[in-house]
Amino acid sequence: MEDLAALRKSYELAELDESASAAEPLRQFETWLGQALEARLPEPNAMTLATVDADGRPSTRIVLVKGFDERGIVWYTNYESRKGRELAVQPFAALQFHWVELERVVRIEGRVEKVSESESDAYFATRPLDSRIGAWASPQSRVIASRATLVANAARYGAQFMLKPPRPPHWGGYRLQPDAWEFWQGRKSRLHDRLRYRRDGAGWVRERLAP
Numbered sequence: 472m473e474d475l476a477a478l479r480k481s482y483e484l485a486e487l488d489e490s491a492s493a494a495e496p497l498r499q500f501e502t503w504l505g506q507a508l509e510a511r512l513p514e515p516n517a518m519t520l521a522t523v524d525a526d527g528r529p530s531t532r533i534v535l536v537k538g539f540d541e542r543g544i545v546w547y548t549n550y551e552s553r554k555g556r557e558l559a560v561q562p563f564a565a566l567q568f569h570w571v572e573l574e575r576v577v578r579i580e581g582r583v584e585k586v587s588e589s590e591s592d593a594y595f596a597t598r599p600l601d602s603r604i605g606a607w608a609s610p611q612s613r614v615i616a617s618r619a620t621l622v623a624n625a626a627r628y629g630a631q632f633m634l635k636p637p638r639p640p641h642w643g644g645y646r647l648q649p650d651a652w653e654f655w656q657g658r659k660s661r662l663h664d665r666l667r668y669r670r671d672g673a674g675w676v677r678e679r680l681a682p
Contacts, residue, residue: 481659481660482574482656482657482658482659482663483657483658483659484573484574484657485573485574485575485656486656486658486664487654487655487656487664487665487666488664489666489677489679492654492666492677494675494677495668495675496649496652496654496668496675497539497540497541499652499654499666499668500539500577500579500652500654501539503570503573503575503577503654504516504568506573507568507570507573507575510572510573512570512571512572512573514535515568515570516535516536516537517533517534517535517568518533518534518535518536518544518546518566518567518568519531519532519533519566519567519568519569520532520533520534520546520554520564520565520566521564521565521566521567522553522554522557522558522561522564523557523561523563524556524557524560524561525560525561530553530554530557532554534546534548534554536566537594537644542646542648543581543646543647543648543649544566544579544646544647544649545586545590545644545645545646546644546645547591547594547595547642547643547644547645548611548642548643548645549606549609549611549612549639549641549642550585550641550642550643551610551611551612551641552611552612553611553612554612556612558583558645562582562583562584563580563581563582563583564580564581564583564647565578565579565580566578566579566580566647567579574656574657575654575655575656575657576653576654576655577652577653577654577655578651578652578653578655579647579649579651579652579653580649580650580651580652581647581648581649581650581651582647582648582650583645583646583647583648584645584646584648585643585644585645585646586643586644586645586646588643590644591638591642591643591644592638594644595638595642595643596638600634600636601625603636603638604625604628604629604632604636605625606636606638606639606642607624607628607632607636607639608621608624608625608627608628609621609624649670650669650670651667651668651669651670652667652668653665653666653667653668653680654666654667654668658682661682662682663682664679664682665679665680665681665682666678666679666680667679667680
């Protein structure tokens with residue numbers, strides 16, 4: 472194995488300057504996500520979601536962003552999963568996008584709420600059939616005896632619903648309403664660019680953080 476302590480990378484691809492960044496964080500995010508898509512990065516829509524339980528113990532996992540606008544950032548999941556149970560107790564979370572090839576990170580923090588049932592229904596209807604059956608078959612985050620349990624569940628629900636499985640009542644979307652954003656651009660000599668946007672009334676304050 473390589474010496475982990477000796478691993479180094481010099482970040483020199485780009486810079487993030489106040490004069491060249493958007494005045495509002497959503498526009499800056501839209502630009503960066505668009506560039507990640509144009510660069511054909513592997514899963515540019517993947518983000519780390521961090522939640523905490525009632526005792527303040529944190530947990531993270533990767534989820535996929537499925538939409539964003541002025542109301543917030545949206546993803547879909549099982550409401551009875553660990554993250555769903557934690558969000559029911561502590562409705563605040565943090566998101567992080569890491570676009571390694573572009574030497575960029577975006578961090579987002581805020582309050583989380585469920586999207587409307589109509590939004591969840593509309594998105595669920597667009598999913599592949601196997602994924603819709605899977606939403607019924609998987610008791611997400613629960614202990615199961617073996618993979619055979621999932622296969623048997625999928626077969627059972629597939630036979631029950633055929634080509635038209637409805638959205639499970641325990642499955643749907645969440646929306647994080649940002650009150651803080653940070654855009655990180657790697658720079659040479661570890662003098663990285665960090666721009667934070669924090670909510671100030673109805674607007675945003677943009678400020679530079681030391682790396």
